[in-house]
Amino acid sequence: xxxxxxxxxxxxxxxxxxxxxxxxxxxxxxxxxxxxxxxxxxxxxxxxxxxxxxxxxxxxxxxxxxxxxxxxxxxxxxxxxxxxxxxxxxxxxxxxxxxxxxxxxxxxxxxxxxxxxxxxxxxxxxxxxxxxxxxxxxxxxxxxxxxxxxxxxxxxxxxxxxxxxxxxxxxxxxxxxxxxxxxxxxxxxxxxxxxxxxxxxxxxxxxxxxxxxxxxxxxxxxxxxxxxxxxxxxxxxxxxxxxxxxxxxxxxxxxxxxxxxxxxxxxxxxxxxxxxxxxxxxxxxxxxxxxxxxxxxxxxxxxxxxxxxxxxxxxxxxxxxxxxxxxxxxxxxxxxxxxxxxxxxxxxxxxxxxxxxxxxxxxxxxxxxxxxxxxxxxxxxxxxxxxxxxxxxxxxxxxxxxxxxxxxxxxxxxxxxxxxxxxxxxxxxxxxxxxxxxxxxxxxxxxxxxxxxxxxxxxxxxxxxxxxxxxxxxxx
Ligand SMILES: Cc1cc2nc3c(=O)[nH]c(=O)nc-3n(C[C@H](O)[C@H](O)[C@H](O)COP(=O)(O)OP(=O)(O)OC[C@H]3O[C@@H](n4cnc5c(N)ncnc54)[C@H](O)[C@@H]3O)c2cc1C
Numbered sequence: 098x099x100x101x102x103x104x105x106x107x108x109x110x111x112x113x114x115x116x117x118x119x120x121x122x123x124x125x126x127x128x129x130x131x132x133x134x135x136x137x138x139x140x141x142x143x144x145x146x147x148x149x150x151x152x153x154x155x156x157x158x159x160x161x162x163x164x165x166x167x168x169x170x171x172x173x174x175x176x177x178x179x180x181x182x183x184x185x186x187x188x189x190x191x192x193x194x195x196x197x198x199x200x201x202x203x204x205x206x207x208x209x210x211x212x213x214x215x216x217x218x219x220x221x222x223x224x225x226x227x228x229x230x231x232x233x234x235x236x237x238x239x240x241x242x243x244x245x246x247x248x249x250x251x252x253x254x255x256x257x258x259x260x261x262x263x264x265x266x267x268x269x270x271x272x273x274x275x276x277x278x279x280x281x282x283x284x285x286x287x288x289x290x291x292x293x294x295x296x297x298x299x300x301x302x303x304x305x306x307x308x309x310x311x312x313x314x315x316x317x318x319x320x321x322x323x324x325x326x327x328x329x330x331x332x333x334x335x336x337x338x339x340x341x342x343x344x345x346x347x348x349x350x351x352x353x354x355x356x357x358x359x360x361x362x363x364x365x366x367x368x369x370x371x372x373x374x375x376x377x378x379x380x381x382x383x384x385x386x387x388x389x390x391x392x393x394x395x396x397x398x399x400x401x402x403x404x405x406x407x408x409x410x411x412x413x414x415x416x417x418x419x420x421x422x423x424x425x426x427x428x429x430x431x432x433x434x435x436x437x438x439x440x441x442x443x444x445x446x447x448x449x450x451x452x453x454x455x456x457x458x459x460x461x462x463x464x465x466x467x468x469x470x471x472x473x474x475x476x477x478x479x480x481x482x483x484x485x486x487x488x489x490x491x492x493x494x495x496x497x498x499x500x501x502x503x504x505x506x507x508x509x510x511x512x513x514x515x516x517x518x519x520x521x522x523x524x525x526x527x528x529x530x531x532x533x534x535x536x537x538x539x540x541x542x543x544x545x546x547x548x549x550x551x552x553x554x555x556x557x558x559x560x561x562x563x564x565x566x567x568x569x570x571x572x573x
Contacts, residue, residue, distance in 0.1 A: 098125075098369075098571075098572055098573065099368075100123075100124045100125055100126075101127055102125065102127060102368040102369055103127045103128075103129075103366070103367045103368050103369075104120065104125060104127065104128040104129070104367060104368065104369045104370075104371060105128070105129055105131065105356060105358055105365075105367040105369070105370050105371070106128055106129065106130045106131065106371045106373065107131055107347065107370070107371070107372045107373060107374045108130075108131075108132065108133075108139065108372070108373035108374040108549065109130050109131075109132035109137040109138070109139065109330075109334065109341035109343075110137075110138060110139020110140060110141070110330070110373060110549070110560070111138075111139065111141060111330060111557050111560045111561050111564075112139075112373035112548045112549040112550070112560040112561065112563065112564050113130050113132070113139075113341070113371075113373040113548075113549075113564075114130065114137060114330055114333045114334055114337065114341065115164065115168070115333075115560065115561040115564040115565065116128075116130075116371050116373065116548060116564040116567070116568065117130050117337045117339065117341075118167070118168065118171055118333060118337065119564055119565045119568040119569075120568055120572060121337065121338055123568055123572055123573075125572060126338050126339070128339055129339060129342060129365075129367075130337075130339065130340075130341040130342065131341070131342055131345035131347060131358075131360060132341040132342065132343050132344075132345060133344070133345060133346055133347070134343065134344070135343050135344055136327075136343065137327075137330050137331060137333075137334045137341050137343070138154075138326070138327035138330040138331065139154075139330075140154040140155055140517055140519070141154050141155045141325075141326040141327045141329065141330050141557065142154035142155075142327055142515060143324070143325020143326060143327035143328065144513060146415070146455070146456055146512060146513070147454070147455070149448075149449065149455070150323075150324050150325035150327075150328070151325070151415065151448055151455070151456060151458070151513075152321075152325060152326060152446070152448060152458065153413055153415065153458065153513055153515040154326065154327070154413075154515060154517070155326040155556075155557050156181075156321060156326065156446065157181060157319045157320060157321050158176065158319070158320040158321075158326075158557060158558060159310050159313040159314070159318065159319055159320060160313060160318065160320070161245065161307075161309045161310050161313065161558075162320070162557065162558035163245070163246070163247055163249065163558070163562070164558050164561035164562040164564075164565055165320075165329070165557055165558050165561060166247075167561070167565070168329055168330075168333050168561065169329070171333065171336060172329065172332035172333050172336050173332070174322065174328065174329050174332045175322075176320035176321065176322055177322065177323045178320070178321030178322045178323045178324075178325075179321055179323070179448060179449055179450060180317075180319075180321075180450075181317060181319050181321065181427065182425075182426035182427060182447075182450060183317075183426055183427045183428060183429060184424075184425070184426050184427075184428045184429075185428065185429050185430075185431055186428045186429070186430055186497060187430070187432060188430055188432055188433065188441075188493065188496055188497065189496060189497070189498075190496065190497040190498035190499075193430075193431060193432075195431070208277060209277045209278075209280060209281070212275040212276075212277045212278050213275075213277075213278055213281065215274075215275055216270075216273070216275045216278045216308070217308045219273055219275070220303070220307070220308050221308075223258050223273075224256070224258055224259060224261075224262070224303075225240075225254065225256055226239075226240030226252065226254055226256050226259060227240075227259060227262060227300075227303055227307070228244075228245045228303065228304070228307040228308075228309075229241075229242035229243060229244055229245060229252060230242045230243045230245065230249075230553060230559070230562045230563060230565075230566045231533070231537075231552060231553050231563055231566055232300060232304070232528075232533035232552075232553070233533060233534065233537050234253075234259075234534065235259045235260070235262055235263070235300055235528075235533065236260060236263055236528060236529055236530070236531045236532075236533065236534060237260075237531065237534060238255065238256060238257035238258070238259050238260045239253070239254065239255045239256060239259070240252065240253060240254055240256060240259060241253040242566060243562075243565075243566055243569070245307060245309075245562075249562075249565075260529070261273075261299070262298060262299045262300035262303065262528075263298050263299075263300065263525050263528040263529035264298065264299055264525060265294060265295050265296055265297060265298060265299070265468070265525055266279070266282070266294040266297055266298070266299040266302040266303075267279065267294040267295045268295075268299075269299035270294075270299075279294050281311070281315065282294075282302060282306055282311065283431070283434055284314070284429055284431070284434075285306060285311075285314045286302055286305070286306060287434040287443065287462075288429055288433075288434050288443035288444045288460065289444075289460075290409050290411030290460060290462060290519050290520060291305070291409065291520050291555070292409055292462070292465070292520065292522075293435070293436050293465055295436070295468055296465060296466040296467075296468070296524065297522065298522075298523075298524070298525050298528045300528060301520075301522055301554055304553060304554040304559060305554045305555075305556050305559060321448075326557065342360075344361075345360050345361060346360065346361055347359065347360050347392050348360075348362075348392055349392055350370065350392055350393045350394065351394050352370065352393075352394055352543040352544060352545060353543075354544075355367065355368065355544075356368070356369065356370045356544050356545070358370075367544075368544060369544050369545075369546065370544055370545045370546065371545075371546045371547075371548055371567070372389070372393075372545065372546070372547055372548070372549070373548045373549035373560075373564070374389070374549065375387070375388075375389065375406075375408075375518055375521060375549075375551075376389050376403045376406060376521070376547060376549070376551055377389065377403055377404075377406040377407075377408065377521060378390040378395060378399075378400050378403045378404050379404060381408075381518065382480075383408070383410075383516070383517075383518045384516055385516065385517060385518050386408075386518035389403060396543070398535075398539065399539065402532065402535055402536055402539075405472060405523050405524075405527045405532060406521050406522070406523060406551060407466075407472070407475070407476065407521070407522065407523070407524070408518050408519055408520060408521045408522070409462060409464070409519040409520045410462060410463035410464050410480050410481075410483075410519070411460065411461070411462055411463075411517060411519040411520070412460075412461055412463070412483060412486070412487075412514070412515070412516050412517070413458050413459065413460050413514070413515045413517075414458070414459055414487060414490070414511050414512075414513065414514045414515070415456035415457065415458050415459075415511070415512040415513040415514075416456060416457060416459070416491075416494070416501045416502070416509065416510060416511055416512055417454060417455075417456050417457070417501065417502045417510065417512060418457060418494075418499045418500055418501055418502065419499075419500045419502065420453045420454065422498065422499050422500055423453040424445070424447060424457070424499070426447065426450075427444065427445060427446045427447045427457075428444070428445050428497075429443065429444050430442065430443055430444070430445075430493070430497070433493070436465040439462055439463065439464070439465055439481060440461055440462070440463060440481045440485070440486035440489045440490070441461060441486075441489055441490065441493050442459040442460065442461055442489075442490040442493040442494065443460055443461065443462070444459070444460045445457050445458070445459055445460075445494070445497070445499075446458040446459075446460070456512045456513070457499075459490050459493075459494065461486050461487075461489075461490050463480045463481040463482075463483070463486050464480040464481065466524060471526075472524050472526065472527065475524075483516065487511075487514075491509050519555065520550065520554075520555035521549075521550050521551040521555065522551065522555075536552075540567070540570075540571060541571055546567055546571060548560070548563055548564050548567050549563075552567075553566075
């Protein structure tokens with residue numbers, strides 16, 4: 098490809114800014130990143146309260162986040178944030194000891210440990226190739242991509258067992274006779290908003306929580322950033338030759354030999370287009386996302402594929418509690434991580450140790466796909482209401498023994514709210530029918546490339562890594 102090609106990138110989250118960085122490193126400097134809001138970082142969102150940055154979006158990484166390491170090297174930012182502290186609690190506030198080796202159920206813990214070990218071995222052997230970047234070939238029983246390692250060497254092979262990854266993670270674990278591992282994988286998955294194991298294909302669960310990453314979680318070997326995860330992307334943006342153009346409202350994109358974009362009422366012409374914004378088409382009942390077809394001339398093929406995408410309704414709010422009731426650490430409520438407890442608070446996150454008055458952040462989910470409904474039926478069914486679940490969550494907080502501070506009118510005081518378009522994905526049926534192979538076959542058609550969360554997984558590293566992968570493949 099001509100290194101002077103003019104390239105438009107839609108979105109200045111990790112995927113879009115990462116695409117800019119990797120393009121530059123390949124010698125493509127004629128790119129423009131369009132961002133519709135007045136800031137960069139997307140779901141890495143770290144607002145300042147009382148002089149300190151907090152996390153309303155992404156919180157942490159691990160040492161196997163190699164693409165994040167690329168960004169750290171490019172910007173000089175380091176993971177210098179507070180260590181994550183956590184305890185488990187029952188919904189009534191009592192400490193939940195089920196994972197405490199000293200106090201509870203040793204035979205169960207030994208069984209669990211054996212299954213985790215077996216699972217690690219299975220992933221390495223039976224599911225060889227499961228942890229490469231992206232999903233190319235998986236539904237056809239092969240793998241093709243870049244290995245997840247510092248060197249990210251290209252690998253490929255045939256492995257018919259990989260087809261099992263289309264199954265919901267629950268079925269996948271049962272098939273492999275390691276059902277107990279769900280008890281451990283669930284904490285950084287369901288409570289982090291990625292849905293329930295009876296609805297989400299194993300491919301996604303293991304894209305994020307590959308064995309290496311999961312062991313880092315278990316050993317609490319996690320990274321945070323003092324100035325917030327958003328600061329990594331603010332630094333990246335400021336180091337790029339072409340920082341993002343903020344407040345860019347795109348109303349129309351027409352593709353032909355060239356790509357014509359109408360932005361803030363003016364037309365601009367490009368050679369190539371990389372979309373990291375949501376690909377879902379149609380009306381999206383979400384305040385931050387718009388259907389791709391509301392501004393792009395989507396083809397029939399794109400419409401058919403992108404209509405299969407769904408996302409998680411994962412919302413956060415911040416509140417303060419009475420000083421003397423301040424918890425000693427963040428806490429997980431494992432009993433709230435089931436489809437039956439949809440809408441309840443699953444995690445309460447406290448960023449700084451020994452600092453009362455800082456806000457706690459609560460996390461909840463609002464929709465679940467039942468196994469017996471089709472994707473269409475599920476899509477037509479209503480989700481739990483935003484305000485309704487906020488109220489449920491506030492009640493949870495009180496049951497946990499915390500008292501939220503009140504505002505001047507005597508209502509529970511909410512310091513900040515963040516509603517997102519979270520973890521776009523497809524369900525097992527479409528995954529098994531080759532959704533990814535069909536979308537990957539479209540890369541480059543109409544001068545258009547697709548990146549961002551849906552193409553691999555909704556975490557910082559996977560989105561950055563996919564942008565790197567895309568540029569390696571298509572922008573030689
Ligand atoms: C509460 C929460 C906790 C999380 N915790 C973690 C964590 O601990 N670790 C982790 O790795 N990940 C975490 N994540 C996930 C991580 O933040 C996302 O996966 C990542 O930010 C996705 O990057 P992206 O660039 O694909 O999308 P986004 O971050 O969503 O960025 C997309 C950007 O595109 C812009 N945009 C959208 N439409 C348009 C348009 N039409 N025109 C122009 N611009 C547009 C948006 O404004 C946004 O800036 C968390 C997310 C949330 C919300």
